[in-house]
Every structure is written in structure tokens, then in C-alpha cells.
Amino acid sequence: MTVPMSAPEDVSAVARLFADGLVDPAHVVALIAQTEGDGHARGYAATCLQLLFAERLGLTRAQVFDRIPMLMIGGTAGLMSPHITLFVNVPGMAVPGGPKRLAIGVTSTRALLPEEYGTPVHVALVAEAVRAAMAQAGIASPDDVACVEMKCPQMTAARAQDAASRGAATVHPSAAAASSMSRGASALGCAVALGEVPAEAITQAAIAGRPDLYTQRGSASSGNEQMAVRVVVIGNVAGAPGTHVAARGVMAHQLDLAGARAAFTAAGLRLEDGVVAAEDRPRLAAAFVNAGADSVGDWQGRRHTMLSDMLAGFSGHVAKAVAHAAIAGIAQETLVLGNAGAEHQGAPGSNLVCVIARGA
Structure with missing residues (x-):
């Protein structure tokens, strides 16, 4: 809601x-x-x-x-x-043999040490948490996972100093870079749990170093209020109570409207002239988009200036605005959540979309 x-x-x-x-x-x-x-x-x-x-x-x-x-x-x-x-999560009776309906699983990793942020240890902990959240929700197959939302620890000067006081080193001397790697490790943990990336591919060099490794269903944001990684798995389970359905889509690039519309139709919303039909709009419960426009310097070979113009310091906000406009235009609704996270969250330059809708 x-x-x-x-x-x-x-x-x-x-x-x-x-x-x-x-x-x-x-x-x-x-x-x-x-x-x-x-x-x-x-x-x-x-x-x-x-x-x-x-x-x-x-x-x-x-x-x-x-x-x-x-x-x-x-x-x-x-x-x-x-x-x-x-x-x-309203307690309700499952319907044996019923259609697939929305199911939510919520877990957290243990608290991570600052020197663990953005490391293979971080990846393994998130993979374990995602699997636990799936089990809690009753989701047996990764194919039934529509989206994994994660909030992970952000590196701060105090946390880096804490690591140093114990003779430990963080993954990067820059707090911003270490926080980026924390988001990347969270995304890769999701990818490992969902079978999108083999666990043996995870090395320290791969985190922030292998853009070819990514999840197409995970979105990670960092915050200095977090010590653990908080995980919310959104998917569908046959016979789950309620009428809501979650669906996903991938925009291969910023103007891939067909990829975005696929998420709306998979959630059971009808489109007319490319936007959600007026009578179906009240059924839209939530929509999320993870924006990747600022991870590349062009759109289909056309240069953009998100990374070089006067607003380059706010490129994530610009990327979110671009992705949000595409999804909000289809939904005809601006209550769409946008997150800018390119670190192993979709192929470079892509957007990940999740739509949750109530049944007709």
C-alpha cells in the first residue's frame, strides 16, 4: 500500500x-x-x-x-x-492449487564489520539472507522472485577509523567508493542467491571490477543508519492469500518502453495507447525502478552529459528522474520509487522495474 x-x-x-x-x-x-x-x-x-x-x-x-x-x-x-x-502481511489461509499471488520475505544479515563492506564475505552473507527471505515467503524458485530490495551499510569516517583501530583495512580509502562497493556486494549477493551469478565467480577483484556480473532483480541502497543488510524479497507463490501480484521487467536502455510495459502487463494491468488504462490505475499498488543511466556515457551511441555537465555531482538524481519519468508516464502516477544504483544492478545502462498490482 x-x-x-x-x-x-x-x-x-x-x-x-x-x-x-x-x-x-x-x-x-x-x-x-x-x-x-x-x-x-x-x-x-x-x-x-x-x-x-x-x-x-x-x-x-x-x-x-x-x-x-x-x-x-x-x-x-x-x-x-x-x-x-x-x-x-495479513494472516490468511492459503488456497491449495490457487494462482500465484504476492508473497513477501523479510530478513537481515548479521551486523557487518566495516572491513567486511564490499567483500566476498558481504556477498555470501547477503546470498544467505536472500535465500532465507525466499524460504520465509514460501518462494521455492528464483523464477518466482520479482524484486529484491536491499538497504546496506554505508562507509563513514568513523567506521573506517574503527576498522583501523583493530588493524583492519577497508576495501577502499574513499568512503564513497567503499559505499559503492557495499551496494555492489549486496547486489552480487542477490545475484548468487537467485542463480544469476555463480558463487565461484565472486572474488574481491570482481566486486566493482566485473560489470558483466549482475542481478536483474536486485536493488541496493546504502545508509549510515545500517550495520546489517536489510533484505525484502518480493515474489509470487501459488495459493498465497490475497489478490496482489508482483511482476518484473527490464529496460535494456533508457528508452526501452517495451521492457517497462512488460512489467505492467505481467502484473495484470491493461494498457491503452501505451499507458495503464484509466479504470485499472486504482489497482496499481506500487512501482519501483532502479536507474542505470549514469553508469554509461551515452544512449545507444548518443552522448549525454550526466557525468560531465555542471550537474555531474548529482548524476544519480538525474538518472532517477529519467527512469522515473518513463515508468510514471506509463503508470500515469508519480508515486513511483526510483533508486540510482548501477553497481552490479542490471547490465550497464539498464533499468530494473517491479510492479505490484491488486487483482481485478
Whole structure:
């Protein structure tokens, strides 16, 4: 269920879901949010959500943090609209022989040491967590996984100093580069778990060094609030209760609208003139796109300036805006989550798409 935010601290739409009895906070297993502003605004938004859940569930903020992974994606650009998507697991009876319906699995790795960020150890831990989340959701085949959303640790100066105090070295002296490798290792862990990359291909040199190794279903973001990798597996299971369906698509390049539309039609949404039919739009529960435009310097041989113009420092935001516009145009809805992560997340220059829709 997706609701808008009017400001980083605005959790009123979530509170209304609770007050109106549409969602029981005890059934929320994870959430992912698109927040405006910098890391401080992202952290403020997470704090406000944690306080709301703590009040409703009678828990401390720390207990909420441990219980409900909050994957906060900071930064909006273009027509991106801040919003929150709740993953709600309502107890229900399975329907033997029933059609495949949405299933969610949520796990975390153990806390990683800073010197483990972006290493084969990191990859192995994430692979184990993804498999555990699949098992929790009842997803037996990787083919039934539509999307894996991950929030992994970000390298900071304090964490690098902590490693150094124990005589350990981080994977890169630059915190930004080490954080990029943390995202890459998370993506590769997903790829190994889903059989997209063989485990024996994972070496330290491969992480951030082999763009030919990637997942087509994993999206990783880093944050300094995380010590472990939080994992949300989204897929479908035969006979699962409910009517929702998750589907995926791959945009081979930024203007591959056919690849994007495939995710909408696979989720059971009808298209008219290339966009979701008006009567089907209320059935769209959530849409995610992982943007890769800033991982290459061109589109089909046509040069772009994301990496060289005055906004090069914000190339991730520009890439998100491009990918978001494509998906929002098809959905005719701006509550679409965009994440910029090229590190082993799709072939270079591609976009990964996930659509969740309610049954007719």
C-alpha cells in the first residue's frame, strides 16, 4: 500500500491507515520510502515513522528499528513525489492449487564489520539472507522472485577509523567508493542467491571490477543508519492469500518502453495507447525502478552529459528522474520509487522495474 508524504516528517497518511482500520501496524513487516532532501532529511523521515510505530505497537524506537526494516531512499528529482510503501502481511489461509499471488520475505544479515563492506564475505552473507527471505515467503524458485530490495551499510569516517583501530583495512580509502562497493556486494549477493551469478565467480577483484556480473532483480541502497543488510524479497507463490501480484521487467536502455510495459502487463494491468488504462490505475499498488543511466556515457551511441555537465555531482538524481519519468508516464502516477544504483544492478545502462498490482 502506497501513500504520499507532504514533507519528510509527514506520516499522517500512514497514521490514517491505522486509524481507519485499513492497516494493522502489527502486520507491517517492512516499508520502503522515497524521501526528499539529503541524508539528514531521510533520517528525520525514518525517525518520525519509527516514533509512529513505537506509539502504536507499544515498543521502543530501537525495537521498531529491529522489527521493521525501513528502506529509506533519499533524494527526489523531476516529477518524483515523496511517498511511503508499506509491506503488510495479513494472516490468511492459503488456497491449495490457487494462482500465484504476492508473497513477501523479510530478513537481515548479521551486523557487518566495516572491513567486511564490499567483500566476498558481504556477498555470501547477503546470498544467505536472500535465500532465507525466499524460504520465509514460501518462494521455492528464483523464477518466482520479482524484486529484491536491499538497504546496506554505508562507509563513514568513523567506521573506517574503527576498522583501523583493530588493524583492519577497508576495501577502499574513499568512503564513497567503499559505499559503492557495499551496494555492489549486496547486489552480487542477490545475484548468487537467485542463480544469476555463480558463487565461484565472486572474488574481491570482481566486486566493482566485473560489470558483466549482475542481478536483474536486485536493488541496493546504502545508509549510515545500517550495520546489517536489510533484505525484502518480493515474489509470487501459488495459493498465497490475497489478490496482489508482483511482476518484473527490464529496460535494456533508457528508452526501452517495451521492457517497462512488460512489467505492467505481467502484473495484470491493461494498457491503452501505451499507458495503464484509466479504470485499472486504482489497482496499481506500487512501482519501483532502479536507474542505470549514469553508469554509461551515452544512449545507444548518443552522448549525454550526466557525468560531465555542471550537474555531474548529482548524476544519480538525474538518472532517477529519467527512469522515473518513463515508468510514471506509463503508470500515469508519480508515486513511483526510483533508486540510482548501477553497481552490479542490471547490465550497464539498464533499468530494473517491479510492479505490484491488486487483482481485478
